[in-house]
Amino acid sequence: MVVKKIKNPKKSASKAGRIGGLLDYILNPESKNENEKCVYAGSRGFLTDSPQSQKAEMLALSQEAVRSKDTVNHYVISWQAGEQPSHQQIDEAVDLFLDELGLNDHQTVYGLHADTDNLHLHLVINRVHPESLKVIKPNKGFDIEAAHKAIARIEHAQGWHREPHGRYQVLENGELGREHIDTALDAARKQRQPDQVTRDREQRTGEKSAQRLAIEDGAAIIQSATDWQTFHRQLAEKGIRYEKKGSGAMLFVGEVAIKPSSVDRAASLPHLQKRLGPYQPPIDRLNIVERGPEPIQAAQPDWERFIKDRQAHYTARNAATLALRKRQDAERKQLATQQKTKRETILTGSWKGKGDLLNAMRSVLAAEQAAEKAGLKEGHQQASKQLRQQYRPFPDYEEWLRQQQQQQPEQADVWRYRHTEPQRIQGDTHEPPTPRDIRAYTARMTGRQVHYFRKENAGQIAEQGGAVSFVDKGREIDIHDWRNRDCVLAALQLSAQKWGDFRINGNPEYKAMCVELAAEHGFKINNPELQTGIENERQRLQQARAQAVQKETVPQPVHERGRGR
Structure with a gap:
């Protein structure tokens, strides 16, 4: 099992927007992704049962914490491919998770989502205590550490497969323990996988992600590197480059940037500088191999044709979108020029003693031109809608095969x-x-x-x-x-x-x-x-x-x- 804490993507959002948006997404994810749906949902700590009433309850309690701009935490728990938790197991997992974080009495809404081979559970927890009205910091602010402990307890209680790089496991005496760092590092290197979001994308497209390519072809080079120039040259032969960025560094597969630590812990700039000395850029011009799309597994039926069809679809869509934007920009400029000329023609000259008439003329002209702008905007919106209908999102690999x-x-x-x-x-x-x-x-x-x-x-x-x-x-x-x-x-x-x-x-x-x-x-x-x-x-x-x-x-x-x- 894997747990992630999802950061607030819009810190300037109001509490109503934050809470309302999260709960709407958890209970009705198809509003944002038609292929995703909530197959089971539940809640804790509310006086009412309806989603709208619970949303109002959570907002009302959150408003009591006047000094805190964001009182809710959003976590995602994912099961491995093929694991199918029952409704009772979902409820038990939520209980164990809240207990480990010390948030048993807090308002919680959760929903099990299905859109990939990996089922995942979204939890939104209000950190405002319902009685003391204090904003709780789970595990003194180290809540992700407590979340990993909770995952270990859930895996042990329900018999799920443990991730090879999991931080904690339940020992024979029933207590939680951490694996030895070296053992965990070795297992992570042998079994490292792209993050869950990236794996979901691979499932939909059948295509290896840049992160997977870097793990498969770059990790061994990183671990065996002895000097900077050989390191750059060997990566270039695999279509990968390593560049210093600010105080850190980034790996690039083509033009896709990847955090080095997501490929191997030894790939961070501080780790490499300890082994290879101060960073050195390539001395000679590198011949970086160009890599095209690659399938996740061998012998995927018609995968090359799927990739060509998808690329052709989005190339045509991008070209049509660019042409539409250019045409609409030209139409807006043309209308602005026409309206300016009309204003100058009508309003220039002497209006001495005709102030009331001038004001009336300005008012009529402003209303007329506002209507023209609104009409043009409506036409542009309709054209954009038709373009979106014409170029709908290209189907996933499985859907394409069925077509x-x-x-x-x-x-x-x-x-x-x-x-x-x-x-x-x-x-x-x-x-x-x-x-x-x-x-x-x-x-x-x-x-x-x-x-x-x-x-x-x-x-x-x-x-x-x-x-x-x-x-x-x-x-x-x-x-x-x-x-x-x-x-x-x-x-x-x-x-x-x-x-x-x-x-x-x-x-x-x-x-x-x-x-x-x-x-x-x-x-x-x-x-x-x-x-x-x-x-x-x-x-x-x-x-x-x-x-x-x-x-x-x-x-x-x-x-x-x-x-x-």
């Missing part, structure tokens, strides 16, 4: 499930996939498969192709949006239509959801290991229904029946 009608659609699934197992329903026979009417979903043939989309997303299907909920492949159905209970129910209904009975494969959380739906709707799931769970859930539902019926039929006491008359 290729001539290719095998399985290629997108191979990429999607390269690190995780698919959430799948399997039948005993191969039923040729044909579009069917399934609840609130629209079916669309894609090669030899049928892709099902939410009907409200139907207008985006042709343009984006990335909002697939589940896919009928004939003998199996893959569920992409498996955290959505309505989506899983629709896929199970389709399976019942096709096969009657079937098996399910996937992670424990997905299977648990299928067990609940099977007990509730009578689906016939053949997995032997799930039969006990389905039967127990059926009995629980029957008991709940019986109790509800009994509660409705029990006569109310006389004083209850007569109340309010």
Whole structure:
């Protein structure tokens, strides 16, 4: 697991803007990124339950701290690829995190987001204590250190894989301990990965980041460097350069700047100067190898064509945007010149004794020209909107693969499930996939498969192709949006239509959801290991229904029946 503290990107923002923006993003991330969504949310320390009321509560408490401009901390906890925490585990993780930071009683809003292979949890915590109204500094200001301790406790309590360079771990005696610095350094060098944001970008594009290229090709050169000139020359052979910037230094892969410490701890300027002496720039002109885009893994299908299509798309968009800006600048200048000429023509000359008429003329002319400016601005805004519609964001690699009608659609699934197992329903026979009417979903043939989309997303299907909920492949159905209970129910209904009975494969959380739906709707799931769970859930539902019926039929006491008359 990884934890990060997200700094306030706009320190001049008001408390209302800061709190409102954070809570809106946590609960509705699709407003900023259509591919991201909140799959589970919760809160602590509030008197009310609705998001709007909790936002008002947090702002009201924050306003009590008149000397503090920003009273909230924003943290992000990420699980490794393929790890799927349950809702109960999310709540437990929040409890452990708040306890380690000493913020148990504080207002907290959290949301689990899904937009990559790595699930991540956003937490917003109000540091104002609800009773003392003091602004608390977690762990005396060293809150990120306490956050790393919390991560170690969560990993230990819930059995998650530990990061190779994690700061803390739970020892056999139950206490927290730090790994030996040398051991941690060796592990970090062997296992170092780009940061989470960069890995998310790589997942979307299939392209190695500049940081990954520097780690793979530059770290060994940094560790073995013996003098500055050899160091510069060896980096140049890999398309990398090292430059002093102010009191520090930066690594460059092409024109992309990278912090040396994100590649290797020994890459910082102070560390290198201790080994190699005072910094020396290259004496001779370096022949820096030019590096093009590189795929994350070998044999990615049609990846070179994807890169060319993406580059062509953004080249065309940038050219169209530049041409539009030049045309709009010329139109603004032309209007300004025309209006100035008109003002000079009408208002020059003698207006002696006609002051009232001059003022009236100025007023009429100002209103007329303001309307002309507003009309031009509205036209420009409409043209910019049309340009954005014409050049929508280029699809991610997986989405692009699904759009290729001539290719095998399985290629997108191979990429999607390269690190995780698919959430799948399997039948005993191969039923040729044909579009069917399934609840609130629209079916669309894609090669030899049928892709099902939410009907409200139907207008985006042709343009984006990335909002697939589940896919009928004939003998199996893959569920992409498996955290959505309505989506899983629709896929199970389709399976019942096709096969009657079937098996399910996937992670424990997905299977648990299928067990609940099977007990509730009578689906016939053949997995032997799930039969006990389905039967127990059926009995629980029957008991709940019986109790509800009994509660409705029990006569109310006389004083209850007569109340309010």
